[in-house]
Amino acid sequence: MFIQHIDSVIPAAGGVAVILAALRPPTGWCPPGEEERRNARRRRLLRLGVMLVTVSVIYLSVSFRRTTPVKAGPPPQEWAPLIEGGRFSVLLPALRTHSQSDERSALGLIRSHKWRAGADPDNVAYVFRYKDLPSGSVYTDPVATLDEMVKALRQTPGSKVHRTERISVDGFPGIHIEGELNGVPQETRAVVTRTRLYILVRAAKKGAAPADDPFFDSFSLAGL
Numbered sequence: 001m002f003i004q005h006i007d008s009v010i011p012a013a014g015g016v017a018v019i020l021a022a023l024r025p026p027t028g029w030c031p032p033g034e035e036e037r038r039n040a041r042r043r044r045l046l047r048l049g050v051m052l053v054t055v056s057v058i059y060l061s062v063s064f065r066r067t068t069p070v071k072a073g074p075p076p077q078e079w080a081p082l083i084e085g086g087r088f089s090v091l092l093p094a095l096r097t098h099s100q101s102d103e104r105s106a107l108g109l110i111r112s113h114k115w116r117a118g119a120d121p122d123n124v125a126y127v128f129r130y131k132d133l134p135s136g137s138v139y140t141d142p143v144a145t146l147d148e149m150v151k152a153l154r155q156t157p158g159s160k161v162h163r164t165e166r167i168s169v170d171g172f173p174g175i176h177i178e179g180e181l182n183g184v185p186q187e188t189r190a191v192v193t194r195t196r197l198y199i200l201v202r203a204a205k206k207g208a209a210p211a212d213d214p215f216f217d218s219f220s221l222a223g224l
Contacts, residue, residue: 077119079214082128088198091218092128093117108134123208126215127201142192146175149190149197158182167191170221185209189216 080094096117103110114129139145154161161179167189168174174191181203189200202215 077124077210081218082115087196087221088130089218089220089222090128090200091214093119093126095119096126105134107137110134120208124202124204124210127199129199129201131197131199133195138194139192139197142173145192145197146173146190149199150175150177153177153179153188156181169219172221176216187216189219191219191221193221 078094079091081089082092082096083089092115094117096115099114099116101112101114103112110131110133112129112131114127117126117128118124133139150161150164153159159179159181161177163178165176166173167176169191172191172193174189177188177190178185179188180186184203184205186201186203191198198219198221200216200219202209202213
C-alpha cells in the first residue's frame, strides 16, 4: 500500500523539510536590511512547505479511498419455483445445485434428490430434499417416521432441538423443528406422504434470514 502512494509521500516529506528549513533561526551577523529579506524568504519557504504538505495529504486521502478494496455485499436473492408436475412445488433461491443418491435398504433401493440453494450461503443456506421409498412400499405410520426424525436430530453431534410443532401440508402430516447446528440457527420442516419424505431446511446466522422468506410457506402438495 505504501509503494502505491509513494508519489504523494515524497512531496509531503519534501514539504516538511522546507517547513523545517523556513523555521530554522538565522545564524551569524547580517548587514542592515538583510534580516528583512531573510524573513521574507523564510515566509515564502513556509508557505511553499505548507502547500506541499497540504496538497500531498489531500491527494493521499483521495487515493486511499480509491484503492482500498470495499467488501462487496452478498448478491441479491432471486427466487424461482421448483416443480414436479403432480407431486410438489416449492420456491427456492434461483442459485442452486442438485444431487442424487441411492441407498440400499431392507425394502429395496431408496432414491434421494437434494437441492442446495442460496445466493449468500455463508449467511443463509437452503436445502430441499425428498426420499422415494422402493416401489410397492408405503409409510404406514407417518407420525412415527416424523418422531424418529426429531430423535435423530437430537442425537446428531452439534445439533440442538429447541422447539417442535406438528403441522399439516395439504392434508399430509408434518413437523416444524426449530434448533441449531454447530451454533447456527436452523429450521427444518418435514412432511410425509404415502411414498415420500420431504425435508426443507434453512440455516441462517442470527439476523440474516429475510423477513419475507417464502421458502417454507411456498411448499405445496396440492397436486397429489
